[in-house]
Amino acid sequence: MRLINSKDHYGLISILLHWSVALLTIGLFFLGIWMVDLGYYDDWYYQAPWWHKGLGFIVFLLVVLRWIWQPIAGKPKAISSSPVWQQLAAKVVHQLMNLAIVLLAITGYLIVTAKGESLGIFDWFSIPAISKLSVETSDLVSKLHLWSGYFIITLASFHALAALKHHFINKDATLRRMLNL
Amino acid sequence: MKKTIFALAMSTVFTLPAHAADYVIDTQKAHAFIDFRIQHLGFSWMSGRFNDFEGTFSYDSENPEASKIDVKIDVASVDTNFAERDKHLREQFLETAQYPDARFTSTSFEQLEDGTLLMKGDFTLHGVTKPMTIPVEKVGEGDDPWGGYRVGFYGETSFIIEDYDIDVSKLGPSSQEVFLILSIEGIRQ
Numbered sequence: 001m002r003l004i005n006s007k008d009h010y011g012l013i014s015i016l017l018h019w020s021v022a023l024l025t026i027g028l029f030f031l032g033i034w035m036v037d038l039g040y041y042d043d044w045y046y047q048a049p050w051w052h053k054g055l056g057f058i059v060f061l062l063v064v065l066r067w068i069w070q071p072i073a074g075k076p077k078a079i080s081s082s083p084v085w086q087q088l089a090a091k092v093v094h095q096l097m098n099l100a101i102v103l104l105a106i107t108g109y110l111i112v113t114a115k116g117e118s119l120g121i122f123d124w125f126s127i128p129a130i131s132k133l134s135v136e137t138s139d140l141v142s143k144l145h146l147w148s149g150y151f152i153i154t155l156a157s158f159h160a161l162a163a164l165k166h167h168f169i170n171k172d173a174t175l176r177r178m179l180n181l
Numbered sequence: 182m183k184k185t186i187f188a189l190a191m192s193t194v195f196t197l198p199a200h201a202a203d204y205v206i207d208t209q210k211a212h213a214f215i216d217f218r219i220q221h222l223g224f225s226w227m228s229g230r231f232n233d234f235e236g237t238f239s240y241d242s243e244n245p246e247a248s249k250i251d252v253k254i255d256v257a258s259v260d261t262n263f264a265e266r267d268k269h270l271r272e273q274f275l276e277t278a279q280y281p282d283a284r285f286t287s288t289s290f291e292q293l294e295d296g297t298l299l300m301k302g303d304f305t306l307h308g309v310t311k312p313m314t315i316p317v318e319k320v321g322e323g324d325d326p327w328g329g330y331r332v333g334f335y336g337e338t339s340f341i342i343e344d345y346d347i348d349v350s351k352l353g354p355s356s357q358e359v360f361l362i363l364s365i366e367g368i369r370q
Binding site for chain 1: 262264272273353
């Protein structure tokens with residue numbers, strides 16, 4: 001199996017990057033929604049945010065890696081049977097999902113560092129705060145974090161439904177080539 | 182005319198001690214603090230404060246029972262020295278988007294024999310108003326070094342958080358009550 005993409009195939013690296021970002025992002029979304037309502041005596045009260053921060057950082061790194069990797073690996077051609085508007089819509093959704101991840105990473109970092117504390121990534125290292133935020137800004141930032149989460153899950157649902165539609169209705173290679181089948 | 186103004190000015194000066202003077206709480210130069218403490222797990226104390234509030238009071242040492250006070254607190258300014266906890270307090274407990282202000286307005290003052298002044302009033306927090314009594318004592322009063330006149334008080338009280346419709350049941354049995362520590366300095370107007 002090739003590592004690099006070809007005209008009509010994704011290579012192993014692109015496939016792994018795609019699915020790891022997808023699974024981690026969905027996981028982080030549900031982890032985030034769940035952890036904010038945990039009771040103080042819950043075992044996961046401190047554990048869940050610890051994972052959320054660490055994994056969030058990993059996803060951000062993976063997305064940066066994808067950006068670096070994509071021009072190196074080349075991009076398979078769009079499935080030519082799709083109408084132009086669908087190819088365009090797919091591109092817009094891809095870029096909006098990237099944007100949402102960047103927003104999630106930035107706002108997540110700002111929530112933790114709002115008062116000058118650093119952001120701990122697992123127990124490996126911590127990222128220091130750049131600036132302190134006012135209460136108003138900090139509340140806005142945490143809303144933005146939540147909304148970006150809902151936004152990316154909505155986009156990912158469209159993205160997944162479109163892939164399934166290609167697979168079952170159009171019966172083309174869209175989904176298969178991302179699964180290396 | 183000049184005489185009238187002079188007479189008026191003199192009468193104001195000479196009648197001042199007999200009337201309660203109006204004071205503005207010195208939040209501008211931060212000589213007033215609304216601190217709180219709450220037990221953590223029953224093992225220790227966690228303390229915090231409200232950074233932003235404003236208020237006025239009137240006070241006369243000759244007639245302390247005629248005092249009045251009105252303090253408005255910006256609840257979102259809650260500060261426990263930890264950004265994530267403060268966010269949690271604002272969003273899950275104090276719900277500051279819905280209830281941005283807390284307020285204490287006095288209704289009466291009672292002077293006790295030992296010099297303590299019982300400050301009674303209505304305290305509004307989280308949209309709920311309840312009567313609250315805060316024993317306060319005067320720390321001191323007099324001319325400040327910059328041409329003004331100041332008086333300062335210290336008071337402590339506590340209340341059950343649940344009384345203000347804030348659900349703290351998940352915080353454990355030791356953390357149901359919050360202690361308020363008030364250090365208030367006013368500048369005479």
